[in-house]
Amino acid sequence: MKNLSIFVSVFLISGSFLLAEDSLLEKALVDTATTKEQKEAVKNYFLNKAKEHRKLAKHYRDLAELRHGGKSASDENTKAKQKNLAESLDKEAVEDEAHANSIK
Numbered sequence: 001m002k003n004l005s006i007f008v009s010v011f012l013i014s015g016s017f018l019l020a021e022d023s024l025l026e027k028a029l030v031d032t033a034t035t036k037e038q039k040e041a042v043k044n045y046f047l048n049k050a051k052e053h054r055k056l057a058k059h060y061r062d063l064a065e066l067r068h069g070g071k072s073a074s075d076e077n078t079k080a081k082q083k084n085l086a087e088s089l090d091k092e093a094v095e096d097e098a099h100a101n102s103i104k
Helices: 002-032 036-065 072-102
Strands: none
Touching (some): 002 036, 002 072, 036 072
């Protein structure tokens, strides 16, 4: 059990580093885009990312509506998690669209 908790801790920490790296890379993309073509490419990147987030959010909402069987409490917890994931993805999509719209 102790090994599992260590693994989960390492996994969560590495995940947060990956998210930080992604945001740093995206910031660098925005900051270094100087030509009209580069700015358009970065804008399209953020718009496509937002589109993928919305698509995945819809998938989670659809999954939340399905009956998975099993115990009612477990099924409700699963639905709540899927709805929370969908909401988080929608928020990320809004942020991505805001990034895209801020590129002039």
